Structures are given as structure tokens and as C-alpha cells.
Amino acid sequence: MNSINQIAKELKVSKSTVSKIINGKAREARISEALEKRVLDYVEKVNFKPNSLARSLATGKSLTIGLIVEDIGDSFFGPMALYIEDQLKSQGYHVLYSSTLGNPIEAKVIMQSMIDKKIEGLIIAPTLDLSNQIKELQELKFPLIIFDRNIDDNQANFIGTTNYGSSKLLCEHLLKNQYKNTGFITIDSEQSQMKDRREAYVDFARENGMQENILSIPYETHKTDAIKSIEKWLLANPTVDSLYFSTNYLCISGLKVLRKNKLNIQNYGIVCFDDHESFDIIFPSITCMEQPLEAMSKEIVKYLLLQIKGKDILSDQIEIPATLIVRESSK
Amino acid sequence: MNSINQIAKELKVSKSTVSKIINGKAREARISEALEKRVLDYVEKVNFKPNSLARSLATGKSLTIGLIVEDIGDSFFGPMALYIEDQLKSQGYHVLYSSTLGNPIEAKVIMQSMIDKKIEGLIIAPTLDLSNQIKELQELKFPLIIFDRNIDDNQANFIGTTNYGSSKLLCEHLLKNQYKNTGFITIDSEQSQMKDRREAYVDFARENGMQENILSIPYETHKTDAIKSIEKWLLANPTVDSLYFSTNYLCISGLKVLRKNKLNIQNYGIVCFDDHESFDIIFPSITCMEQPLEAMSKEIVKYLLLQIKGKDILSDQIEIPATLIVRESSK
DNA sequence: AAAATTTAGAAAACCGGTTTAGCAAACTGC
DNA sequence: GCAGTTTGCTAAACCGGTTTTCTAAATTTT
Structure with missing residues (x-):
């Protein structure tokens, strides 16, 4: 390994001189072009790279x-x-x-x-x-x-997306398309984006005199056997005509359940918060809110x-x- | 910000002593328990955290x-x-x-x-x-x-998966299921994993006297308009009875093409290297090689x-x- | 031509740690 | 009771840079 010290010693100049040249401060430090060239050539020759830990320590950056x-x-x-x-x-x-x-x-x-x-x-x-x-x-x-x-x-x-407003738009979209009894499937999380999506659903239901059907899946289980809860819930709620999934992976779990139970996906209106690669290759393709990544x-x-x-x-x-x-x- | 120097000065001890105590080397450095406690208490009190850049510089780790x-x-x-x-x-x-x-x-x-x-x-x-x-x-x-x-x-x-062998297994699987004219859709990449998958396909075709149908999509375009090339190619190769996609995103592109052209996906045998979240929610679900992540x-x-x-x-x-x-x- | 500046670079201090060497006091052995 | 050890800690050197200060020589000013 070579350090600025070794270079200085080798060239018989001071390390501060080397440092300044390396950092392009030769002019302002009034170092002659001849010496600058000599140092730069040598640095190039031995392929010297300054130790960035040391540099960060010294500069604070x-x-x-x-x-x-x-x-x-x-x-x-x-x-x-x-x-x-x-x-x-x-x-x-x-x-x-x-x-x-x-x-x-x-x-x-x-x-x-x-x-x-x-x-x-x-x-x-x-x-x-x-x-x-x-x-x-x-x-x-x-x-x-x-x-x-x-x-x-x-x-x-803070930077995020319009969770509350977009969630309401999804609810509205379903209602406009004649779905009058939407189930909301979400995870039981107090994170703000999840709360906002849920609140919008609840508010929308109340404003429009609709029934509130919420399945809240415990956060920890959400990626493993969320499927089971969704399955149970769907069977227990046969009057629901549409499903709103609060995240894309919940939607994927939901779709698996529908397939597994040979329930006709087309009997439901389905929307989802957040898009997913698979949503436009499956049938029916899934309506969603695409986040502005x-x-x-x-x-x-x-x-x-x-x-x-x-x-x-x-x-x-x-x-x-x-x-x-x-x-x-x-x- | 507080440094080990300030702590040493404050407690009127040497910084080397502080360093050793912080690093749990009090015993081996024969520092008295009393002093050790005094330093640790103070460190705790002012919530001192050693500068890890400095530490890394000194230790080389x-x-x-x-x-x-x-x-x-x-x-x-x-x-x-x-x-x-x-x-x-x-x-x-x-x-x-x-x-x-x-x-x-x-x-x-x-x-x-x-x-x-x-x-x-x-x-x-x-x-x-x-x-x-x-x-x-x-x-x-x-x-x-x-x-x-x-x-x-x-x-x-090197650590990877069995690209050549697994690729052959996929080909074999298709043949066993009576697909006798497989198209191989891949990206035009010289990366080893891609070469191995392709070679296995080619070798298998030769070993079994099958036709070789390869679509190689330029690497740069693979995620944007690979779809167009696949579309063109599929229409130009109507005798192909099955498709082997060398990556999951190519498969997704391919599925989009099939859907768009109202080609019946079920008329094809489809396999893919690498699994994808969507592969078991779509119909038909997609056979694949799952990498051991x-x-x-x-x-x-x-x-x-x-x-x-x-x-x-x-x-x-x-x-x-x-x-x-x-x-x-x-x- | 002596004083004041400028030039070109060296030297030293610093960033905040770790590690090795050093040293006075206390303790042991004979 | 004096050399030899051990104890408990301090001082200094080092990691590899940056930045500020210093200085000898060259130039300019007056």
C-alpha cells in the first residue's frame, strides 16, 4: 500500500505539498507547474489512491x-x-x-x-x-x-404519496362501477400510510352509507400465512362484491386464495394500492394505484x-x- | 461532539487508558476496577460513541x-x-x-x-x-x-446455481410432456449464467434431434421493448409448440404478448428459469426452476x-x- | 541597498482513535 | 534492604490524510 507519506518521501517533498496537488489546489497554494507535474506523474505511475477513511476523518465529510x-x-x-x-x-x-x-x-x-x-x-x-x-x-x-x-x-x-386521497379514489372507482359492498383487506399496522388508506375507506363507506368490511391481518404474519386468514374471511363474507387490497402483496395472496377455492375472480371487483409487475399479465388484470416511485x-x-x-x-x-x-x- | 480526548481531559486520565477501557481491555491492561467504573460511568453519562472512521483508520478494519x-x-x-x-x-x-x-x-x-x-x-x-x-x-x-x-x-x-444442468432439466421436462418443438427466448448476453442456459438448450436439442429456435434479444432493450421482438418472433414461428424463457422478466414480457395477441396461452407449453411471485397466481400457472436464494x-x-x-x-x-x-x- | 512583499514549499498541528513503549510506585524474593 | 517484578497508568508514536502556520529565497518597492 502506498500513502501520501511515502510519496512525499520518495519525491523528497513535503506531504502537504502532495496533498494540495492531489486535491487540485496547486494554483491557489502557489506550487510551481513543474513540481505539480512531477507529483502528478508519480501518483499516476504508482496508481496512488488516497485513503478515504483518513480523508473523511480529516475533512469531516x-x-x-x-x-x-x-x-x-x-x-x-x-x-x-x-x-x-x-x-x-x-x-x-x-x-x-x-x-x-x-x-x-x-x-x-x-x-x-x-x-x-x-x-x-x-x-x-x-x-x-x-x-x-x-x-x-x-x-x-x-x-x-x-x-x-x-x-x-x-x-x-417528509416525502410520500397521497395515501388518503388516492385510497378514496379507489373506493370511488369501485362505487362508480356498481360495486356497493367493498371488503377492505389490510395489515394491522399503525404505520401512517396504512392508517391513511384505511381511514379513507372507512370515511368513504360512512359518507356513502356503505357497509364497512375490514380484514386486518397481523403485521408479523403478513407474508407467510396471510393466505389462510383471507380464505377464512372471504368464505365468511359472501355478500362482499368487491375487494380492495391495501398493498400489492396482500392482493397477490388474495388472488391465490380465489384461485385455490375456484372462486371466480370475475365475480369480484378488485382494486389494489400499489402496482405490481404481474397485475397486467394476469386475467383479469388488476386495477390499482401506481405510486410515483x-x-x-x-x-x-x-x-x-x-x-x-x-x-x-x-x-x-x-x-x-x-x-x-x-x-x-x-x- | 465528544471525543476520547475530551473525555480523557475531563477525567484527568490518559486517552490510552480511556481507549482500553472502552474496548473492554481494562483487565489485560491492568487498569483498576475503580478507574474502569469511573470512565465507563462517564462514557455512559455523556453518551459517548467512538468515531468509527478514526477507529477504522487506526485498526485497519x-x-x-x-x-x-x-x-x-x-x-x-x-x-x-x-x-x-x-x-x-x-x-x-x-x-x-x-x-x-x-x-x-x-x-x-x-x-x-x-x-x-x-x-x-x-x-x-x-x-x-x-x-x-x-x-x-x-x-x-x-x-x-x-x-x-x-x-x-x-x-x-464462485457461488451460483446449476445453470447448465437445470436448464437441461427444463428442456427434458417439456419433451417428457410431449412438447417437441421448443422455442428458447433469451437475452443476447455473454454472461456465464445466460450462456450456460442457452448451451444446455442447444445441446439438448442436438442430442434429441430437435429443431433449434432461438430468439436472442439485445441486452439493452430487454426490459423496455423486448415485447415487440417477442411478438414478431412468435408470429413468425407458428410451429413452435412450447416456450422456454431464460429469465422471469422475459417470461412476463412473453405472457403479455400472448395476452395481447389473444393467443391461447394453453396452446403452448411454457417453462421459465427462475421463479416469480406472479407465476402461481396466473392461469395457467408457470412451471419454472426456482433458484436457491x-x-x-x-x-x-x-x-x-x-x-x-x-x-x-x-x-x-x-x-x-x-x-x-x-x-x-x-x- | 535596505525594507517590504511575494513566492514556493516545508513543517507542524490536527482529525479521533489504537497500540507500543516507558516509568514511578508498590510489591516480592532472598 | 536492595535488586527484580509487578502494578497501574501515562506519554508518545502511529493510521493517512487536510489545513494552518512558518520560513528561506526571490522580487519588488522606495
Whole structure:
């Protein structure tokens, strides 16, 4: 390994001189072009790369951003992470990411560990129970973006989609298509995006004198045997004429149930919050609200950089509209 | 912010003493229990967290692993990343990840940048054209795992699935079910996993005197308008009685084409390499080879840690069998 | 031609830790 | 009771950079 010290020794110049030249500050440090060239040539020759840990320690800049999601393998967070990374990369930043799997204890450990690593900003889809940690960071004026789901009484920058409004649009869409008794299948989560979707359903039902049929599946089981609960519930609620799934994976579970029980999918109106790769290849194709992934990721990066550059913490709460994609399942 | 220096000054002890106590080396450094307690209490009180950049610089250990995939938003790499992260986390490591999107130039930049950040090991699904960089690392005895697709003449540790063998099994499966003229739809990629799958198809066709029908879609277009090429090709090859898609997203594109053209999916036998969430909710459900994601990620982490701990570079080439999942589409 | 500036680079301090060497006091052995 | 050890801790060197301060020589000013 070669260090700036060795180079200095080899060339019989001072390490500060080498440092300045490497960082393109030769002119302002009034270093002769001859020496500059000599150093740069040598650096090139031995393929010297400065140790970025040392550099970060000295400058206080790590050029690293933390990204904490629920599950990087998920069809929402995975693509979001890709977009975010792509944009941050073009600004010279690296991404240190981690998945919480919804566990607040794990989330706290991850946050602390990232901060210990001197990340310059944090983008987080918070688990429940993270308010204190987030507020601490915010008081320290630490660049911070909350996304996807909000926390109570949030003073930090938030970026997400219009969960309440879009959820109502989905309900409305079903009613317009003559579905008058919608079942709402969701997970039992107090996360804001889930609460908003549910509230909109409830409000809509009340406003229109409709029956409220809600299946709330415990959060922990949602990806394993949610199927069983849905099955039981569907059989117990034969009068329901349409189904609104609050997430795409619940919808997929629901579709499996319908297939398995040889229930005719076409007898139901089906809508879902969030799109999925499979929704337009199956029959009937599934009507859904498509979240604005790219637009959200752009705002996230934009606001984070504003905070980092401006050293001013922002508290804008931004909701980008989702798009209703009408397909066969709701006709 | 508080540093070890400030703590030392505050408590009027030497910083080396503080360092040793913080690192649990009080006993072996023969520091009295009284002093140890006094320091620990103070550390607790001011909530001191050592600067991990400084620590890494001093110790040469960053406890960070680089993970380079093609696309973190993909249904193969996303879940793989989750598994890998999860296991590395339990060993105290962090993950610095990045997506190449298949671009070798980008890949090189990412590799260099991760190395500059003093990662302790690298897990990479290489793009083409990365042999030199990889060999350099390997000569430096740098802990390194190649996964998913291999590189030519690889001397480094490789972990993937049985692409050739499993591909043959898929062909065999179709033949056993009386499909005698299979079309193979793939991307025009020289990556090893793709080459292996294609070769198996070609070999099988020759061994059984079957016609070879291959559609090779240019890599760049594969996720955007692959659909058009598939459409054209299908219409131009009416005698094909079955379709073997070399990846799940190609299969999804293919299914869209079939639907769009009102071609009866059931007239074809369909198989696909790699499973997908949607394959058992659509009709007909799709027969596929399921890659052993969890098993592969376990081997990856196991071997990487062996290299890191043992300081011995391994060159085992490991292929974990994929599982044939028979569904309706091939009956 | 002496004083004041400028030039070109060296030296030193610092970032915040770890690690090795050093050292006075207390303890042991004979 | 004095050398040899052990104890308990401090001081200094180091990791590999950046940044501020310093200085000798060259130039300019007056």
C-alpha cells in the first residue's frame, strides 16, 4: 500500500505539498507547474489512491448517505433504492443501506451504527416507535428525510404519496362501477400510510352509507400465512362484491386464495394500492394505484441535498399524487 | 461532539487508558476496577460513541462489506441482498451496496470507490469485462466472492446455481410432456449464467434431434421493448409448440404478448428459469426452476467470512441445485 | 541597498482513535 | 534492604490524510 507519506518521501517533498496537488489546489497554494507535474506523474505511475477513511476523518465529510428501508427485497423499496442510489451517485455520494424488516429495535441499532460511520444524511422509511431517535437527529440539525410512512407530529422533511386521497379514489372507482359492498383487506399496522388508506375507506363507506368490511391481518404474519386468514374471511363474507387490497402483496395472496377455492375472480371487483409487475399479465388484470416511485425518489434526493448543502433543516411535508390505473378487474 | 480526548481531559486520565477501557481491555491492561467504573460511568453519562472512521483508520478494519449487484430493484438481486445483509449483520458487518445496471465502466468505478472506502470484502455479480479488476483483487489476496454469473478462467470463489444442468432439466421436462418443438427466448448476453442456459438448450436439442429456435434479444432493450421482438418472433414461428424463457422478466414480457395477441396461452407449453411471485397466481400457472436464494446467500457469506478470518483466498466453484417447480403451464 | 512583499514549499498541528513503549510506585524474593 | 517484578497508568508514536502556520529565497518597492 502506498500513502501520501511515502510519496512525499520518495519525491523528497513535503506531504502537504502532495496533498494540495492531489486535491487540485496547486494554483491557489502557489506550487510551481513543474513540481505539480512531477507529483502528478508519480501518483499516476504508482496508481496512488488516497485513503478515504483518513480523508473523511480529516475533512469531516464521508460522502456517504444512509438509506434505511423495511425490506430491500420488496417490489416497492427495491426499485426506490435503485432510483435513490442512482441519483445520489451522480452527486458523488455513496449509499449505505439496511433493511429493518419492521423491527424498531433493529432500526435503532442500524441508525446508531450509520451515524457512527459518519453518514452525512439519512433517508428512512421509519418503523413504529422511532420518534425519539428521529427527533434527536432533527434537533442536531442532521440532514434527514422520512419517506413512505410518516411519524406522528413530524417536524422533519417528509416525502410520500397521497395515501388518503388516492385510497378514496379507489373506493370511488369501485362505487362508480356498481360495486356497493367493498371488503377492505389490510395489515394491522399503525404505520401512517396504512392508517391513511384505511381511514379513507372507512370515511368513504360512512359518507356513502356503505357497509364497512375490514380484514386486518397481523403485521408479523403478513407474508407467510396471510393466505389462510383471507380464505377464512372471504368464505365468511359472501355478500362482499368487491375487494380492495391495501398493498400489492396482500392482493397477490388474495388472488391465490380465489384461485385455490375456484372462486371466480370475475365475480369480484378488485382494486389494489400499489402496482405490481404481474397485475397486467394476469386475467383479469388488476386495477390499482401506481405510486410515483421515480418522482418520490427525485424529491427525496433533492430535499436531502438541499439540507446538506444549505445546512438548513427543512420540514416540508410533500405528498406526490399516485396514478389510478384502470384495468379489467374493476369493470 | 465528544471525543476520547475530551473525555480523557475531563477525567484527568490518559486517552490510552480511556481507549482500553472502552474496548473492554481494562483487565489485560491492568487498569483498576475503580478507574474502569469511573470512565465507563462517564462514557455512559455523556453518551459517548467512538468515531468509527478514526477507529477504522487506526485498526485497519472497517467492518464493511461491499455488495455489487446488477439491479437492486430486481426480484432476484433484491431478495438476495436482503439475505446477505441479514447474515452479515449478525456477524457485525455493514453492507455498502451498489447497482451496476450491467455497465462495466460503472462497475469499475464502483469497485474502486468501495475499495477506497476500505471494505474488508467484496461480493459481486460481475458485469462483462471485469476480469482484470477481479484478478487484481485476487492477487492482492482480497476477500472476494463472485456470484450468480462467473467470469472466464475464474480463480476466485464462485457461488451460483446449476445453470447448465437445470436448464437441461427444463428442456427434458417439456419433451417428457410431449412438447417437441421448443422455442428458447433469451437475452443476447455473454454472461456465464445466460450462456450456460442457452448451451444446455442447444445441446439438448442436438442430442434429441430437435429443431433449434432461438430468439436472442439485445441486452439493452430487454426490459423496455423486448415485447415487440417477442411478438414478431412468435408470429413468425407458428410451429413452435412450447416456450422456454431464460429469465422471469422475459417470461412476463412473453405472457403479455400472448395476452395481447389473444393467443391461447394453453396452446403452448411454457417453462421459465427462475421463479416469480406472479407465476402461481396466473392461469395457467408457470412451471419454472426456482433458484436457491437462501442457500446461495448462506454459502456466499460463509465463504466470505472464511476468507476474511482465514486470510486465505479460496477458489471453490460452488453450484447449488435449483428446484424444478411443476405447474400448469407445462402439462 | 535596505525594507517590504511575494513566492514556493516545508513543517507542524490536527482529525479521533489504537497500540507500543516507558516509568514511578508498590510489591516480592532472598 | 536492595535488586527484580509487578502494578497501574501515562506519554508518545502511529493510521493517512487536510489545513494552518512558518520560513528561506526571490522580487519588488522606495
